Amino acid sequence: DGGITQSPKYLFRKEGQNVTLSCEQNLNHDAMYWYRQDPGQGLRLIYYSQIVNDFQKGDIAEGYSVSREKKESFPLTVTSAQKNPTAFYLCATYTPTKNTGELFFGEGSRLTVL
Amino acid sequence: AQSVAQPEDQVNVAEGNPLTVKCTYSVSGNPYLFWYVQYPNRGLQFLLKYITGDNLVKGSYGFEAEFNKSQTSFHLKKPSALVSDSALYFCAVRALNYGQNFVFGPGTRLSVLP
Numbered sequence: 478d479g480g481i482t483q484s485p486k487y488l489f490r491k492e493g494q495n496v497t498l499s500c501e502q503n504l505n506h507d508a509m510y511w512y513r514q515d516p517g518q519g520l521r522l523i524y525y526s527q528i529v530n531d532f533q534k535g536d537i538a539e540g541y542s543v544s545r546e547k548k549e550s551f552p553l554t555v556t557s558a559q560k561n562p563t564a565f566y567l568c569a570t571y572t573p574t575k576n577t578g579e580l581f582f583g584e585g586s587r588l589t590v591l
Numbered sequence: 592a593q594s595v596a597q598p599e600d601q602v603n604v605a606e607g608n609p610l611t612v613k614c615t616y617s618v619s620g621n622p623y624l625f626w627y628v629q630y631p632n633r634g635l636q637f638l639l640k641y642i643t644g645d646n647l648v649k650g651s652y653g654f655e656a657e658f659n660k661s662q663t664s665f666h667l668k669k670p671s672a673l674v675s676d677s678a679l680y681f682c683a684v685r686a687l688n689y690g691q692n693f694v695f696g697p698g699t700r701l702s703v704l705p
Contacts, residue, residue: 569635584634
């Protein structure tokens, strides 16, 4: 089935540790996004990538890093510089060739800092 | 800048009654408008979108939305609510002159009471 796979579903981290969240897609979509979701705040854009080897900061990029070495993959690293990393993280894809299209979302990864 | 407002944090409705979840937006240029639904600890699922044409848009699971340009609104509606419609609903907007970035509202929690 075509879709977006995020892993792990749940992740616990100690303060000071970096963690990497995986996002893999087989929809052949060019653009990929990372959003952070906190209760009552909707979705906030962390990073996005429109093509391989290129990515742009979103509204809340500080403390996060990404890479886009393959079209199918857009991993997000939550670094120790992120002061409040506990949140639900959502990966999404989009195909610019269908300009009126919508975002497709993965099932999310919940990160808890202990 | 683009922005989306969902003025109600919570909407309660009895099963079988019509429901409305409100959304207003601010964007320069013609908007593309979207509704998504989220169940607990899941990703967002696409419900419907307005791109152009008929102001009344029909989507998944019996939902529909009405685009009102003069009031800059895009309210989500359903004629007869089901208990299984209870979830978190997000409105989103994208404008061509802002590239491929989507802006989400804060979400509205819908509770359908049996």
